[in-house]
Amino acid sequence: MFVILGYLVALGCIFGGFIAHGGNIGVVLHALPNEILVIGGGAIGAFVVNNQPKVLKATMKALPASLKGSKYTKARYMELMALLYDILQKARKDGLMSIEKDVESPAESPIFQAYPKVGSDHHVVEFTTDYLRMMVSGNLNAHEIESLMDSEIETHHQEAHGPVAALTRLAGGLPAFGIVAAVLGVVNTMGSVGQPPAVLGAMIGSALVGTFLGILLAYGVVEPLAGLLEQKAEDAGKELQCIKTTLLASMQGYNPTTAIEFGRKVLFSTERPTFSELESHVKKKPA
Numbered sequence: 001m002f003v004i005l006g007y008l009v010a011l012g013c014i015f016g017g018f019i020a021h022g023g024n025i026g027v028v029l030h031a032l033p034n035e036i037l038v039i040g041g042g043a044i045g046a047f048v049v050n051n052q053p054k055v056l057k058a059t060m061k062a063l064p065a066s067l068k069g070s071k072y073t074k075a076r077y078m079e080l081m082a083l084l085y086d087i088l089q090k091a092r093k094d095g096l097m098s099i100e101k102d103v104e105s106p107a108e109s110p111i112f113q114a115y116p117k118v119g120s121d122h123h124v125v126e127f128t129t130d131y132l133r134m135m136v137s138g139n140l141n142a143h144e145i146e147s148l149m150d151s152e153i154e155t156h157h158q159e160a161h162g163p164v165a166a167l168t169r170l171a172g173g174l175p176a177f178g179i180v181a182a183v184l185g186v187v188n189t190m191g192s193v194g195q196p197p198a199v200l201g202a203m204i205g206s207a208l209v210g211t212f213l214g215i216l217l218a219y220g221v222v223e224p225l226a227g228l229l230e231q232k233a234e235d236a237g238k239e240l241q242c243i244k245t246t247l248l249a250s251m252q253g254y255n256p257t258t259a260i261e262f263g264r265k266v267l268f269s270t271e272r273p274t275f276s277e278l279e280s281h282v283k284k285k286p287a
Helices: 002-020 025-050 053-066 074-094 096-104 122-137 142-160 162-190 197-251 256-265 275-282
Strands: none
Touching (some): 025 162, 053 197, 074 275, 122 197, 142 197, 197 256
16 A cells, blocks of 8 residues: 555656646657667566576566555564464473474464464574474574574575565666667668658657656566565565464573563564563463
């Protein structure tokens, strides 16, 4: 919603200001199809060459998601920490071996099924169960597991930023493709030097539309989208950081209530529940 609204405001103000200043929008609209073909086609071709298939696929998947609101809300984080609390509480009361079935078959686990938002997210479930499994096995200490977690989070970070980097490079190249379109327009104009001034003026105006369009697409459309995807990637990484901090606190001997408090502290302040809110939620008490 906000993405579409932002684009409407940006484009409305740009073209509205042009028209209000006495500009002839017909010149722009007349040149638009050819300029879009040159700039858009050239940019898409270069984009395909510049990125591996996995990055292209990730970018195409990320674009529709950018139009939706963030799923990383306070309610989601509270559900995540309630899940961690329940499974750590079970391990504390009945021993680590008691959560083995939950870890091995999370789809059949009553604990994971009780929290459908995070329990159905395969990234969250896989990350959580992998390290709970290591805790159950008892073969690794907290420092070794922390190192593995950091490596996995860094890998996730790099993968999530693939579409961001791809779109940023695309935004950097669009003004150059606009210049290419403009140069082609000037070449076309130079081949018609015998035409009346009015005709030449229209042709030069059409050529300049290419430069304008390349800059507009770069800084008004693609680069803002890359920035939005980067913020969404940071939100996704923060969720894994919350799980990591909570599990490591548990491994170091803290009780489940204190362990989830460690996890709560790493969240962004805009989505972080208060201590009382989280305690009431995980212990199923009225707030």
